[in-house]
Amino acid sequence: MSPNPVSPGSSRPAAVVNEEIRALWRDTRVRLSAEGRARLERLYVEWAAAVRAEVVEAA
Template structure:
């Protein structure tokens, strides 16, 4: 398992990373995977996208 692998319990509620940080991890995942995700990597990707979307939402709310 990759040390970057994210599971739902890794990020405590209310403690979010910036969208840029999550985006960087998404890019690294795709680079490691060579463009094709395994089932485990697909799960990691889906969790990262949810985290990224939450970070984007938080940024929009703060800006308003």
Template sequence: MPNSPAVTGSLRPAAVVNKEIRALLAAGGLLTPEGRRRYEQLVVEWAAAGQDDVAEAA
């Protein structure tokens, strides 16, 4: 199984990614392997976006 590429910078704000995570969860997205992979990708993107938000605020 290939590893997900590292996110070096987010193109989307954390709030946008968070909205997509919530929609995935509401739709039962964790019930499939594809949904779980998408969730993991979104969490990585969300974390990177949060770090970008903190760096911009500093």
């Protein structure tokens, strides 16, 4: 199970999610494990939802 489960309707700010994404890529020489890639994919989805929510709020 993910250490940071994302429930529908609740999202963290895009900047917070982006920091987690960046943390996974701190050392580009290190290959991500299957678990790391799955976490990265979930973070991308969460980040995209957060960006969309922020755009809607701004409009």
